[in-house]
Amino acid sequence: MSIQAQIEEKLKTLSPTWLTVENESHRHNVPADSETHFKVTLVSARFEGMMPVKRHQQLYALLADELAGPVHALALHPYTPDEWQARGGQRPDSPDCRGGSEA
């Protein structure tokens, strides 16, 4: 299974109403077809009343194996269904690489 599929599988345990896992590795200083940099957008009612730092920590905990292994960067955009609707279903763009990923 690809890392991307593995991340999707693990995040489904949060009963998301929206989930995208995007591989952004091609925008970074890594070999072609790498699975190192990902962006996750996840909408779940489980985030109601939870501070952003706690939402991220929950996602990091679920993906601890991936982060300890091949995954170098993980952009997280966790929203409640209300927040997601208020944003019009838009998540921010990730920043451009500065070349230091292997440093």
Next chain:
Amino acid sequence: MSTTVENIQQQISENPILIYMKGTPQLPQCGFSAQTVQALMACGERFAFVNVLDNPDIRAELPKVANWPTFPQLWLNGELVGGCDIVVEMYQNGELEKLVKDAAAKQQDDA
């Protein structure tokens, strides 16, 4: 001699506005660190930074202390605020500037 974890705890407790990042505010080495420090600088207060690329021991230990696996990390008043995604979003909705100003005011009171 103090351990790395003790060093980290001291940095966090002594610096009300503290960012752990890759590179320096003038020359960030990672896009996520660049965007985060830019938001912090836009708040207009003095802050402390640690370049984790120059401090491999901190880079290795801080994720365990913080329960946060990646960099950058912004700490205000001894509490982890978050990484790039959170900091940028809080900057855009105005929350970050308020928190940073509060932390800076606290720093003045203590001085």
